[in-house]
Amino acid sequence: MYLITFAVPCYNSAGYMRRCIDTLLTGGEDVEIIIVNDGSTDETGKIAREYAERFPNVTAVNQENGGHGSGVNKGLELARGLYFKVVDSDDWLETAALHTLLDTLWEHLEQDTPADLYLTNFVYEKVVENARFVRRYTENFPQGRLFGWNEVKRFRNSNVLLMHSMLYRTDKLRESGVVLPEHTFYVDNIFAYKPLPYTKKLYYMNIDLYRYYIGREDQSVNRENIVKRYRQQIRVMKEMLNAYSYRDLNKLQSGLSQYMKHDLGVVMTLTMMFTTGGKENIAERKIALKELWENLRRKDEKMYSYLRRSYPALVNWLPFRLCGTVMSCGYKFFRNKLKCS
Template identity: 65%
Template sequence: MKLMSFAVPCYNSEEYMQKCIESLLKGGEDVEIIVVNDGSHDNTREIAEDYVRRYPSIVKAVHKENGGHGSGVNKGLELASGLYYKVVDSDDWLDETALKTLLDTIKKHRTENVLPDLYLTNFVYEKVYEGGRYVRRFTKNFPVNKFFGWEKVKKFHTSSVLLMHSLIYKTEKLRESNTVLPEHTFYVDNIFAYKPLPYMKKLYYLDIDLYRYFIGREDQSVSRENIVRRYEQQIRVMKEMAAAYSYEEIKSFPKGLKRYVLHDLGVIMTLTMMFTTGGKDNPTKRKRELKELWNYIKAKDKKLYRYLKYNTYPVIVDWMPFKLQGRTMLMGYKFFRAVLKCS
């Protein structure tokens, strides 16, 4: 069995997917690379098939109708045969030295029969066009190079949350969580980094800068213009997360997991409010849909609604007029980009 299955969802990725795939090939025969061509109209298919011909024991390619990023993640998991599963977006890449460290660690743990359910690593915001980078590490949250459970996880602060880039799930545990991402929806990585967590009992954190997260393309989903324009998709993601576990279920989680899950929900709800209030187009519609989101959560789970409404970051701006909420959220967004150098 391969140690790792890498899924690479691609849509019109001809300009950058080769850098991504080449970085994964450094794993050699210990890995499989599943290139999921999500209905591309450029040369993505031809590039993927060329890699299959050159590396038949490592690279697989699947070509499907367009279903969005979540559809690519779902298809990759369906086809994965590796012990662990990781998604690498086609414009991102992995560090060679860190990948070797990760694979050597997995080999050691497999030999000792002590494999964890989840490996965690750092990731790096690579702002190529600006010549800058910012490392998101978790040494203040997790024991380093040790097995641990959620009871050992320390508190996360402000906007710090686990992103898909930090997570390497054990494939069987991820499938057990029944995490199926919505199609034709951006920002589903928030669900992928949330719903499986209660199924991960045994964790291991490596303080290595594995994942390189490219920031800077104008068409990226995380650009300010796009996140504001696609606010309805973020609302859809927030609904999925709010419906995944009830407040009572969350309260029954181990202390560290419970605290993190509630923190994560608060952060994502804040982002959803920023997406929705930050646009100048259709303010009446945006205001109505944000109200509908709150009503959806309230009808689904009153305790979770009260927690999110009155005990997390939204309470800071929720009392403000809608336009003032948007201006305040925009100021916060600019702060985190400029001061914390993240996106």
């Protein structure tokens, strides 16, 4: 039995994917690695095949280009591990932390106390500048024991759970029915949101497991790229809003309900930030943002009211260009604080 399936979506990743895969291989026979070559035009497929031929726990999959979400979907479809984690091909895991995680999983299985969702820290790594920032959750979660959402403390400001911090039970992911849209960036927001109501038992480990590489010009989280791809950000926002209504969220445990509303507020803020932050196609951007809010008001007026009241979504009441300026300043402050751009 594999404890963890690691899905590694790859697109033209030949220049850096080996570091990622080599760190996953340190998990030994406890881990399964599924490398999804998403229509690459470089040697990504060749490298994936090399690993699959050398290691019995590595599977190489070739598919037509469908985007990051398509790679995650394929990995989940094929996963045989008890738990499932996505590791982007330009990122990597800390070996000592991975061993600590695996030891903990085995201990919990032997005691018949496995969690539905394991949570760890992740590290923003800007290798070029030798700068890093650790995202910890010590103020939000108990440590060293199982807990439920009722014990989760309030998340504040921009702090949310990201895909990098999460290890789901595979059956819980499948039960949630999460399927990520294809040809769309930023779908990790959906992955870190939609399955949450299916997780009842949580366990937080204060270890710096995931290393999140920041700095490539072609990276999807590069500000210029997000501003250009604002429609994809809007699509992700719509998917999240469609997953659960405001009434649905109110039926959940208070800690989970509170967190999921907070998460929506953060993602809505990002959506507004990158829709208003562009200097091109201003008229189209105005229409797209107006349609997002109007559709939400028609479908779920309570959610609409909640998000309109949420800081800093309140800046939406400002004129469009001023809203973009305020949002851009906030983004730059956040990124400088993390030393990520």
